[in-house]
Structures are given as C-alpha cells and as structure tokens.
Amino acid sequence: MARTYKPKTDLSKLQYSPxxxxxxxxxQLKTKRRLVRSGRSExxxxxxxxxxxxxxxxxxxxxxxxxxxxxxxxxxxxATYELTKTAQRVFQVVLDQYQRTxxxxxxxxxxxxFWFGDGxxxxxxxxxxxxxxxxxxxxxxxxxxxxxDSASFWTNSALFFKGDRVLFIKEYRxxxxxxxxxxEARGQQRLEV
Numbered sequence: 001m002a003r004t005y006k007p008k009t010d011l012s013k014l015q016y017s018p019x020x021x022x023x024x025x026x027x028q029l030k031t032k033r034r035l036v037r038s039g040r041s042e043x044x045x046x047x048x049x050x051x052x053x054x055x056x057x058x059x060x061x062x063x064x065x066x067x068x069x070x071x072x073x074x075x076x077x078x079a080t081y082e083l084t085k086t087a088q089r090v091f092q093v094v095l096d097q098y099q100r101t102x103x104x105x106x107x108x109x110x111x112x113x114f115w116f117g118d119g120x121x122x123x124x125x126x127x128x129x130x131x132x133x134x135x136x137x138x139x140x141x142x143x144x145x146x147x148x149d150s151a152s153f154w155t156n157s158a159l160f161f162k163g164d165r166v167l168f169i170k171e172y173r174x175x176x177x178x179x180x181x182x183x184e185a186r187g188q189q190r191l192e193v
Contacts, residue, residue, distance in 0.1 A: 005084040008141045009137045016150075022146050023143060023145075023155065074092050077159055080168070081144075087139055090139060093127075093132070113152070113153060
C-alpha cells in the first residue's frame with residue numbers, strides 16, 4: 001500500500017546554512033504510528049539521569065555484501081521513518097551520491113545533489129526531476145537533509161555514514177493502564193449509570 005505524503009517544505013523558499021550543520025544534534029520525529037529518535041548511541045540514553053530501566057535486548061548480527069548492505073540499511077531507515085515510495089527511491093539516490101562524496105576530516109557531512117540532464121550530475125537516476133524533488137521535500141521535512149546551498153545539503157550523521165555496520169533498535173513498551181482499566185483487569189465490574 002503506497003503512503004501519501006503532503007510536503008511542508010517549499011524548495012523555492014529554503015533557508016540555507018552554509019557553515020553549520022544543524023542536523024548534528026539528535027533528531028526526533030513523530031510519525032503516524034511511532035516516535036522516531038536518531039542520534040549517536042550516547043544520545044539515546046537519558047544523559048541527565050542515565051536511566052535505562054527494565055530493558056530486555058535481542059541483538060542479531062548478519063553479514064551482507066556491499067550492495068545488499070546499502071539496500072538493507074535504506075530499507076530499515078525507510079521503514080522506521082515511514083517514507084513514501086518516492087522518498088525511498090530518492091533516499092537510495094542520495095545514499096549512492098553520498099557514497100561517491102569524498103571524505104574530509106574522517107567523514108562527509110554534506111552531499112551535492114546538482115540536477116542536470118537526466119539526473120544527479122548528469123547520471124540517470126531512473127526518475128524525473130519533478131519526482132526527485134517530491135521525494136527530496138520529504139527527506140528535508142523529516143530531517144534527513146538540510147540545505148547548505150542551492151545544490152548542496154547537510155546530511156544527518158545518524159542516517160548517512162560510510163561505515164561497515166548498522167544497528168537498528170526497536171523498543172517495545174507495555175501500555176500503561178488507566179486506574180479504571182486496572183480495576184476491571186482485576187475483576188471489578190463497571191457500573192453503568
């Protein structure tokens with residue numbers, strides 16, 4: 001089932017940040033079904049209290065070849081952030097472009113997405129410019145990218161990296177019952193008035 005997405009970003013009215021990457025701080029996004037947080041692992045623990053309570057962890061490690069690794073990574077991120085099919089395709093294009101970006105100081109914190117001809121830097125990406133921009137708006141709205149200038153974008157360091165491993169964490173929490181629900185669960189009947 002295809003997801004519909006109504007973009008909030010107007011590409012003709014972007015505010016640029018040429019010297020500072022605002023996506024270096026931990027990000028948080030509320031989707032229809034979940035709260036998604038991203039950041040480095042030390043940001044996922046409450047830094048004020050150090051609180052980690054009642055956690056059961058299941059950890060699996062699978063080895064994948066380069067092409068399959070990028071596909072699994074993109075699919076995991078796309079599912080977590082509930083990206084539309086168009087945004088998923090654009091994310092894959094941006095990841096490919098990011099992999100081509102040379103590193104400086106040990107990492108690449110931005111990506112050039114200059115569209116001309118049939119695609120990015122003239123390379124055919126299998127979609128029209130209109131489709132690409134539609135997916136790009138969603139990636140901007142959801143904090144994957146932030147405009148650096150008209151053709152360059154800061155990347156969210158939690159979602160773009162050149163490493164050889166990725167860890168997806170899915171936490172399940174038991175729903176808290178209201179006082180009335182607790183009483184009913186213990187056998188007390190509700191009185192209808």
